Every structure is written in C-alpha cells, then in structure tokens.
Amino acid sequence: MSEQDFLRRLPEAGHSLRRRDRLQHRLHLDFTLLLLLALVAGYGLIVLYSANGQSMDGVQRQGIYFALAFAVMFVTAQVPPHLLRRLAPWAYAAGVALLVLVLVLGIGAKGAQRWLGIAGFRFQPSEVMKLAIPIMIAAYLGRRLMPPSLKHIVVSLALVLLPTVLIMLQPDLGTSLLVASSGLVVLFFAGLSWRYLLVAGVVIVASVWPLWQFVMHDYQKQRVLTLLDPEKDSLGSGWNIIQSKTAIGSGGYSGKGWLEGTQSQLDFLPEGHTDFIIAVLGEEFGFLGVMVLLALYCLIIARGLLIALRAQDSFSRLLAASITFTLFVYVFVNAGMVAGMLPVVGVPLPLVSQGGTAIVTLMAGFGLLMSIATERRRVSR
Incomplete structure (x- = not known):
C-alpha cells in the first residue's frame, strides 16, 4: 500500500470509529462491556444445558431471564447519574419496606422466608438491596468531603446495618454478607483511614464468638464445621463439597468434554445448575x-474500574466501583465455596448459575455502570 492510499483510508477508518462512538453514546451503552457480558451469558447457557441433564427447559427459562435482564439493563442505562442520586433515598426506603414485608407476608421454602409473590411470580427483595444500598451510600458520601468523617462513617454503617439484619432474619446469611459488602466497599473507596480499617478488623475478630453463640443458626454452624472437615460427614453435610472437588479434580487440564462429565450427568453433584455449576464447568472443560x-x-472487572476512574463526580465514581466490586465478590465467594475454601452460603455464579432475580439485578447494575460511562458525553453536549 502506498502512502497516498494509507492517507486516504485513515479518515474513513476514523469516521467509522467516530460513528460507532456516537451510536453507543446515543444509546447510552458501552459496547465493550456489553460484548463481554454477552460472552459470559452465552458460555453460561452452554454449561447450563449440560448441568440440567441436557434438558432445554432450563436453558429456555434462563434465556427468558437473560432477555428480561438485558432489557432492564438498557432501561437503567438511560437513567442519568444525577437523577439516580436524587432517587437514592426513595429506592433505599422502598427496599427496606419490601424486606419488612417479606418477614410478615413472605413465601417460605426450605426453612427460609425470602420471597414475595406477585401475580403468580416470586421475587427476592433482598436482591434489590444489592443495588439500593451502594446507591444510597454513594449518594450520601458523594455530597460530602472525603475521606469521610467519623459521623458520616457511623451514618453509613447504620444505613448498611438495617437491611443486613432484616435479611439475616429471613434467614439468608450469604445474601446478607453480599449486601453488606456492597455498601462497605463504597466506604472503602471513599478513602477510609487505615486507623478505621484497623478498628474494623479488630471488631470483626472480636465479634466471631458472639456471632457463633447467639446469631448463627445450627445449619450455618454446620456449614463452617463441614468446611473444616467435610469427610467427617461424607454422606451428609460434606457430600456437596466432596463431590464438587472430585468433579473439578477429574476434569484435569482440558476436561472430559462437553456433556461427558460423570459427576454431573450421573447426578452425583447436587445443585449443579445453581451454586455448584462451576464444578460442572471444571469437569467437562x-x-x-x-x-x-x-x-x-x-x-x-477491569472495564468497570476504568469506567469508575473516568467518572464525572464522586457519586458516580463510588457507585461504579461498588458495582464492579460486587461482581468480584460474587465470583470469589462462589469459586471459593465450590473449591472447599469457603463455607457453602448459597452464592450463585454471576450470569452462569440458573436464576432469575439475581441475573436481573446484576444486569440492572451494569446498566447503571453504562450510564456512568456515557455521562461524559451527556455533560459535554
């Protein structure tokens, strides 16, 4: 190619890039993030087909959830951050009200009361708080000087503690920890002094015994004991972890092949389509x-952190970092749980485990992340 040809082609390429950039900002979507989410969702459907015993029913149901979730993501991406900040107290109050309603009128299953039924559909209000809390804390701290003062830290902790306790009463220890972490990470990114972090560490260590004695239920204690010695009850509480580690170990470097896993296909692995789906992935791939x-x-996660760094204000920066970190916590806890390094607390693998409310909530969060990513263009117009 001659130099003249190169110079003629360069403006055409630049025009194409500018046109794509204008399109994604007009739609308020981040195409890079959207592509990555679609790849994970597609990968998850492939694994889910095998985990569901090669049944299309679960895959079709998951596909409907994904369609709804991506639609919700598109809608939330249209909400400008400044409007979201004004709506934060109302969203938080509505979430807390729903949690109280669960304790009074909630639907029970397997010894827990975590769902509300509306028009024949069930949804889990605690999932809403995974977004409502970080939005509320980011809105509260975003209007104040950083790092936050002791007064603002105490108020933020109180805002986190109320819904966390309500979720623990359902009881749902796993979700309560995730909800608490989504709010606490906002405090962390707000620039907490190392002294406060040290005090928090001491408080956590000191609270272990009271939590064990007076807060944790027997089945929750059993999960911790099973983590320490799963072989003690290999046919009971330790069965899930033992079968999970067996499945992952038998997969080796390249796996047994899609649909060829023995642990999953022969139903040795309980909850293979939900909490333990990564074990199915490890065995077959x-x-x-x-x-x-x-x-x-x-x-x-890298894309989310980049969006947080480029955010226009403190509120957007804190919220983007919290949404991104929530995904990290999901993946870390689920992988550690399945590998036998963390207690089994019922945390799904994002966009891969079968589920409805969790997927919709997660994609709604990514929609907010895309809204923050396109905020610079809105401001510059």
Missing part, C-alpha cells in the same frame, strides 16, 4: 475452561 470464564470476568 477442565482448567482451561475455568480460566476462560475467569478471564472474561477479569475483563469485565
């Missing part, structure tokens, strides 16, 4: 398959 999924998650 091996170490390589798991690393591909983790790489996609890492790229999503």
